Amino acid sequence: MSRSPRTALPFLPLSRITPPPGRRRALRAGAAVAAAAALAAPAGTAAADAADVRIHDIQGTTRTSPYADRQVSGVPGVVTAVASSGSVRGFWFQDPEGDGDPRTSEALFVYTGDATPEVSPGDEVAVSGTVDEYSPGEGAQTVTQISGADWEVLGTGAEPPAAVRLDPGTLPDAYAPEGEDIGGLELDPEAYTLDFWESSEHMLVEVADARVVGPTDSYGALWVTTEPEQNPTPRGGTAYGSYDDPNGGRLKVEPLAQGEVPEANVGDELAGTTRGPLYYSAYGGYLVKAAEVGEHVDGGLERTRAQEPQDGRLSVATYNVENLSAGSGQEVFDRLAKGIVDNLAAPAVVGLEEVQDDSGPDDDGTVTPEATLKRLTDAVSAAGGPAYQWRQIDPEDGADGGQPGGNIRNVFLFDPERVSFTDREGGDAATPVEVVDGADGPELSVSPGRIAPADEAWRETRKPLVGEFEFEGRRVFVVTNHFSSKGGDQPLHGLTQPPRRTTEEQRHAQAELVRAFADELHAADPEADLVVMGDLNDFWFSDTLATLTGGGLHNPMEDLPAEERYNYVFDGNSQSLDHILIGGASAGTAEYEIARINSEFHDQVSDHDPQVLRFTPGGGADGAGS
CATH class of the missing domain: 2.40.50.140 (Nucleic acid-binding proteins)
Incomplete structure (x- = not known):
């Protein structure tokens, strides 16, 4: 060091x-x-x-x-x-x-x-x-x-002290000493990154030719890395792939004056010197209050497009649309529609998360989202996409968390020209869906339905929406989810090391309930095609995902190289919160893509990247597809 x-x-x-x-x-x-x-x-x-x-x-x-x-x-x-x-x-x-x-x-x-x-x-x-x-x-x-x-x-006119130079290799390999409260421990800046930062608190620091790993946010701040070889992604970010490695080289850059930080995307560069005093905030930890910012060099990052599915292949996507309501601006609807039509290749089924009621954050008792969904589907049609229909269940007012008054929920969009939805009456906010014996195998008691909505695991949280579809004569079951937020976890940079992940207990319980539904379905028919997807608010390596995949569901994100397993950027860490899992006869035919259109860009319409899965229901003779 x-x-x-x-x-x-x-x-x-x-x-x-x-x-x-x-x-x-x-x-x-x-x-x-x-x-x-x-x-x-x-x-x-x-x-x-x-x-x-x-x-x-x-x-x-x-x-x-x-x-x-x-x-x-x-x-x-x-x-x-x-x-x-x-x-x-x-x-x-x-x-x-x-x-x-x-x-x-x-x-x-x-x-x-x-x-x-x-x-x-x-x-x-x-x-x-x-x-x-x-x-x-x-x-x-x-x-x-x-x-x-x-x-x-x-x-007056004194020469400022020399800045602490943050060259590659400056930071120690270990991130922090361990303890319930490390505040009173003797600092060891040659052993731990957090101790290095603390021993430089308020001092002038500088980094040269810094690569951007977190795009400029609405407050005019961005993230760079002082350790460019630390778990780099192919697109210029820093991959978060383990609780044991928080990527200590990440450093937030906040301007001393508004407008001093450029509108930058992941993979861009601040060429030359970025310099200022080292400060600390609850929002991200240690940061440089930039009195001098390097010149912005555009890295040319481009949004990606998913492939079209071949005949006989069903395409299913998930997209967190970030508090979408009827009051959102038309540009928001148009950009979401463009993402669905162009970047996701207009999937046959789209599971949406964070669709608000028609009055948005106004806490007026409204729970219906009809105007919100009509504006979105109209925008999709205007963008050249299919005439999507939708299915959803209105939540009880104020019972599902999220932005107060917004009543966010999960929704299915589907293209009736390619897939049909099997409607079975009786699904409402309080009625649990069950797997029942049908004439042609297992089917849902209600469709759409909700998984165990009265269970304490879903307290103040969105309940999973389950739907039964038919594609080319084959029954397909889909669950779209939005598990509890990680917002209450202790920060990576906090006084408790390693930080306590206090919110994961509830997600573990939620995963157990979804896993129980999957187990029940596959006990009735091991070959039943099942897709479990959505914003699971946990990482591909977490116990939450292990609970789900332990029941036979496959997470195709794990088929990607480790440095590509992300769809969300938080505090400069490229990480995974959204997933599509698949089980049954079609699992071996799955092909998975992340549409990288939001998380790495300063002009994002949502903070999540959508993703799409293409597969052959029933397995089919052609398991490869395109």
Whole structure:
């Protein structure tokens, strides 16, 4: 591991610097807060002497400061960057002298609340205030900062300290020490990536010719990799393929000012130097507050198109349409339709997730999605696609989670020219579907139906939608799902290592119920064609998927090279949340494609990539297809 040395630059002792006229500054509100805090401080916590306390003393050798909640005064440093807008306002300052200890950061952030600090990069300052450990969110690490501050500008035009250079190979191989709370552990920046980042907190860092691994988001931020050989995907991303390897080289780039980060896709490059202080947020962990951004180089990433199925092959797709409602703009419907018609090759059956009711997020008791689905199917027809029909079941109002008021649900679209839907009355929000004996083999008690909708596993979650189709005389059963979100899991970058995946217990229970349905169907007919698909909110290597595939369902994503097993990009990790599984006689004929049209692009219409499966129901003589 290499690390840029923290070289000392000329820095006069405070007693020998004379402030220039007009350059003495104090934040009056901050001074008042600091004074009040000093008066209220318990005995033994008086302000430390400026001659004895420097930034590295405040930062210490763990994640929390030994001076937390104490007053400090006259702490010297050079201003490196100023945050004058957005939710975080203040400035960063850094000690050019340093102590030579790689565990101790030489920089701090001065939080100024809603006020814009009257300082500029290169100002030499002496800062007084209260040392805080600010927590940006539950389970996250804390940010060491000074608040309630006042300061003096003692000189101007100082050379900024040298930035920590993030060259390939700089980061350790291991990601983090293990522990329920690593906040108090001694930092070891040569052994662990998270310790390296923490030991550089607030310091200037820079990365050269950085490859983009997470597209620019709606807040103007993107993700790059400082370790370009770390699990690269063929399209320029970073593949997440194991809980043991979080890909520590990922680094978020947030602009210090709006518009400083370009609209970039995965595989693009920020040529030259991207530089700024290293900060920390609950949204992604360590990031560079970019005062300088490399030049955007377009990598030419293109959206992919699935192949057309041959005669005798049934095409089935899944697509999370991200809170689609009748109130969504026409451009959203048109782009979704184009994705279905052009990029998915107009599948015979499409399972949709996150279709909202007609009033969208308005919590007015509406549960029907008829206007939403008519707008979508009309857009598909206008794009040259089939005249899709749909089947779905209205949920109970507010019972299925998602955006409040939206009543998201799963939906089937199908092309009646190629496949027929077998309607059996009685399916509603509360009635469970069952496998029953029919004259020609197993069939559904209700179609469409829902799997065990009253089970606690589906509390505040979308219930699986099951439908019975017929394709060229062959019965095909399809289940489209939207399992519980991973939103409550602890972050990869948090204080608990390894992080607890608290939400997976519910998904495991959901997988058991879907698996039980599949087992029941295949107990009645081992050759029954079954497709289980949708947003399962878990990875191809997870226990959730293992539960489903352990019953004989096959996940064709696992037939792809490991670096291609993704359809979602989160925090710079290319990962898999959506899946299509297949079982029965047709499993050996399956051909699977991911339509890469959203997750890697800054102008995405959904955050999920759809995917399509082509297969020959019953197995057929020709199991290959195209």
